[in-house]
Amino acid sequence: MKSKEIRQRFLDFYKNKSHTIVASAPIVLKDDPSLMFTNAGMNQFKEYFLGNSIPKHTRIADTQKCLRVSGKHNDLEEVGKDTYHHTMFEMLGNWSIGDYFKKEAIEWAWEFLTKELKINPNHLYVTIFEGHKEDGLEKDQEAFEIWKEIIDEKRILLGNKKDNFWEMGDQGPCGPASEIHVDIRSDEEKAKVPGKDLINQDHPQVVEIWNLVFIQFNRLASGKLQELPAKHIDTGMGFERLSMVMQGVQSNYDTDVFTPIIAEIETITGFTYGKDEATNIAIRVIADHVRAVAFAIADGQLPSNTGAGYVIRRILRRAIRYGFTFLNTNEAFIYKLVKTLVIELGEAFPEIKKQQHLCENVIQEEEISFLRTLAQGLSLLDQMIAQSKGKTLAGTKAFELYDTYGFPIDLTSLILEEKGYQLDEEEFKKALQQQKNRSKDAAASTTSDWVILREDDEEEFIGYDYLDAEVKLVKYRKITSKKEGEMYQLVFNLTPFYPEGGGQVGDKGYLKSPNGDTIYIVDTKKENNLIVHFTKQLPKQLEGVFQAFVDTKQRQRTACNHTATHLLHQALRSLLGTHVEQKGSLVRSAYLRFDFSHFSKLTDDELQQIENFVNARIQDSIPFEENRNIPYKKALEAGAIALFGEKYGDAVRTVKFGESMELCGGTHVQNTSEIWHFTITQETSVAAGIRRIEAITKDEAKNYLTQKATAFDEVKTLLNNAQDPIKALGNLQDENTLLKKEIEGLKRAQAKNLKADLKKQFQPINGVNFLAEKVDLDANGMKDLAFQLGGEVDQVFIILGAEVNGKALLTCFIDKKLAEKQGLNAGQVVRELGKFIQGGGGGQAFFATAGGKNPQGINQALQEAKSYL
Ligand code: ATP
Numbered sequence: 001m002k003s004k005e006i007r008q009r010f011l012d013f014y015k016n017k018s019h020t021i022v023a024s025a026p027i028v029l030k031d032d033p034s035l036m037f038t039n040a041g042m043n044q045f046k047e048y049f050l051g052n053s054i055p056k057h058t059r060i061a062d063t064q065k066c067l068r069v070s071g072k073h074n075d076l077e078e079v080g081k082d083t084y085h086h087t088m089f090e091m092l093g094n095w096s097i098g099d100y101f102k103k104e105a106i107e108w109a110w111e112f113l114t115k116e117l118k119i120n121p122n123h124l125y126v127t128i129f130e131g132h133k134e135d136g137l138e139k140d141q142e143a144f145e146i147w148k149e150i151i152d153e154k155r156i157l158l159g160n161k162k163d164n165f166w167e168m169g170d171q172g173p174c175g176p177a178s179e180i181h182v183d184i185r186s187d188e189e190k191a192k193v194p195g196k197d198l199i200n201q202d203h204p205q206v207v208e209i210w211n212l213v214f215i216q217f218n219r220l221a222s223g224k225l226q227e228l229p230a231k232h233i234d235t236g237m238g239f240e241r242l243s244m245v246m247q248g249v250q251s252n253y254d255t256d257v258f259t260p261i262i263a264e265i266e267t268i269t270g271f272t273y274g275k276d277e278a279t280n281i282a283i284r285v286i287a288d289h290v291r292a293v294a295f296a297i298a299d300g301q302l303p304s305n306t307g308a309g310y311v312i313r314r315i316l317r318r319a320i321r322y323g324f325t326f327l328n329t330n331e332a333f334i335y336k337l338v339k340t341l342v343i344e345l346g347e348a349f350p351e352i353k354k355q356q357h358l359c360e361n362v363i364q365e366e367e368i369s370f371l372r373t374l375a376q377g378l379s380l381l382d383q384m385i386a387q388s389k390g391k392t393l394a395g396t397k398a399f400e401l402y403d404t405y406g407f408p409i410d411l412t413s414l415i416l417e418e419k420g421y422q423l424d425e426e427e428f429k430k431a432l433q434q435q436k437n438r439s440k441d442a443a444a445s446t447t448s449d450w451v452i453l454r455e456d457d458e459e460e461f462i463g464y465d466y467l468d469a470e471v472k473l474v475k476y477r478k479i480t481s482k483k484e485g486e487m488y489q490l491v492f493n494l495t496p497f498y499p500e501g502g503g504q505v506g507d508k509g510y511l512k513s514p515n516g517d518t519i520y521i522v523d524t525k526k527e528n529n530l531i532v533h534f535t536k537q538l539p540k541q542l543e544g545v546f547q548a549f550v551d552t553k554q555r556q557r558t559a560c561n562h563t564a565t566h567l568l569h570q571a572l573r574s575l576l577g578t579h580v581e582q583k584g585s586l587v588r589s590a591y592l593r594f595d596f597s598h599f600s601k602l603t604d605d606e607l608q609q610i611e612n613f614v615n616a617r618i619q620d621s622i623p624f625e626e627n628r629n630i631p632y633k634k635a636l637e638a639g640a641i642a643l644f645g646e647k648y649g650d651a652v653r654t655v656k657f658g659e660s661m662e663l664c665g666g667t668h669v670q671n672t673s674e675i676w677h678f679t680i681t682q683e684t685s686v687a688a689g690i691r692r693i694e695a696i697t698k699d700e701a702k703n704y705l706t707q708k709a710t711a712f713d714e715v716k717t718l719l720n721n722a723q724d725p726i727k728a729l730g731n732l733q734d735e736n737t738l739l740k741k742e743i744e745g746l747k748r749a750q751a752k753n754l755k756a757d758l759k760k761q762f763q764p765i766n767g768v769n770f771l772a773e774k775v776d777l778d779a780n781g782m783k784d785l786a787f788q789l790g791g792e793v794d795q796v797f798i799i800l801g802a803e804v805n806g807k808a809l810l811t812c813f814i815d816k817k818l819a820e821k822q823g824l825n826a827g828q829v830v831r832e833l834g835k836f837i838q839g840g841g842g843g844q845a846f847f848a849t850a851g852g853k854n855p856q857g858i859n860q861a862l863q864e865a866k867s868y869l
């Protein structure tokens, strides 16, 4: 069965069991500080499990793009070495949010595998949670009883906390799990070692395919488990592993999910998959990593030097390095695989199809630059080896390579080994650990558990309509970080504060406590579905009604920049084309920044047109029109622009200014005229195929223009207050050109005089006209002069010297026939005379030049020239 069909069968199966099929959430997470990437299907439903939000549907199924390369679930180092862990993989999942529980979850999973897909039940094993004393948890007897009705008791195994108690991260929803494992070994193998002995033993053909998690608890910051108000089901099945089982192969990489990519790698590199293990690993690494990187880029995460971008960069570099070391690839090639990915996955994940070119360009550029780094690192390593005493390279040196050149340590080891050297690995590890500690200290923040003051179903955002409000504190917690020190996060029943999102900064402002204290809100952010207000001081009095005030000035300036961003987006798409897509946006009170896909630098003319386009719309005084609750599909049909990598619900908000219409949650002006003016301050490149425009509006734009006008006034003053400064400047330039011409004419006349003078100074020696002179000319001047003299005087041997910018120059010209007849060679002459000026040179037999650093030696060189005759 083709993998495409397997995916569809799964979704259809659960659809028939009244599940709503939803789209995969983006692989890059935006408002969850505890996770960088989606690492399980349940991430996007976390808030439902915790009861922070109320779901529209209680039965959901999907296939979710997951990435396990950081945090609690990090498989990166295993990927490629084994045959069933990927960085990016699809997780098929079904969820019950307070709806059905263990019985249905187990029975349906079994039905799907054994009836729908007809997997032989004799190849399957299941595990249940054995309990855990410290957490006060008992064996999952309920799951055991259900399984006993379905499967031979001998096939039910007990699993420990590590394998059978699922947790997303250090905190959050969790619960006991029941896993389904499959044994795909041959009957012969099975006869030797029974499958049950190989469960959870990292055997490549006895693997877990499906995990059914019974979400019952919330893991608190303190480590304690808190019983959840409702019970939920969260299941996850590895799509690639299921395909392996269904296609009767022994490795995920032998399924049709990977074979087309591998075939392409074979074609490009000339290496064959399946011949030797080092090659196999390299090919698997590349086939796997290109998926992770392309999907992350398509969801808006470009490789960079920090955070999630750095993780993506490291994954790509790992692939490049495996290719470089094991497949002899020293040119960019991974980007070429995107095409195949699009053919295979473009239907299930249209974002990758839509953004093929961007993915290709970004990957190619990264490859080229890292290959350059590798080359630099290699030569630096050679130097280090040459300089090192004995046969061991210092760990600090290897760390320098790793840290400043991104040079992977295993590559360093490999090269050292080839050259008969060793690495001081302990020292390297120490240096690495020190660096880790440094960055951990800087970035780490710990949060305490929420202190709940009142039960409130959902926090309401009223900031579109109000800039102040009476609010009540629902819960708070302390957050401690090295960078910010101690802060508190406050959550209210309702709030006028806009939380950072969609590129727009969070609101600042203050609270008036019931007891009259003022508490400053320094930032507002969204964490999952909660709006969290940051403050340095916890209110002394927690109960009662607070007056909340948003900083209106900042809000108004930010709104101008946000609306201007939409107009800019519209301008780019109308003037440059609809290939322009938003790739990043920052809306602050002082300025806006907009990144978008476009393949060439914008010309001054284009920038001017864009400015004009936006300013025309500002002058048109276009009113703000919003629709806060429109079905997603309807909004798109109406022409609203949606962004890749953004998670949209069924109902969305549209923001419209005339022809510009976007899905947006941000705050805007009521009329474009409030923006006053829009000025672009900078246009740069961010990555291959991505440009960045920075711009300002309102006061900032006005100040900017005023400054320009002031500078212009100063120029006017310098031009003696000319009536028409532009004309005056033009006149000055014309005058300048004339003066330059005049000087050149004078120089030429001077040279003529010089030539006439020198012609008189030739000395006849043995039938040769000899001239040795120091002149006040540059290299070209000397050359001209020598050629002119040579053309006008017969049988010449000319040697000229000059001092230019503290350096010595020599020029030698010998009549061609004379050179031949007497065996003279100008090149040799200057080479030998070069020693007097501490330099050297060369050229042809009749003309040559030399340069040196000692002008004092010029006279001596000229005198010595005579000796050649
Ligand atoms: P394993 O022990 O094999 O690493 P896991 O316990 O980490 O699996 P879960 O977190 O329960 O896996 O994820 C649910 C399912 O997703 C697994 O049963 C498996 O089929 C699949 N899966 C997990 N990690 C990966 C991965 N790195 N690559 C491919 N599939 C995976």
Ligand code: MG
Binding pocket: 073, 075
């Ligand atoms: Mg795992």
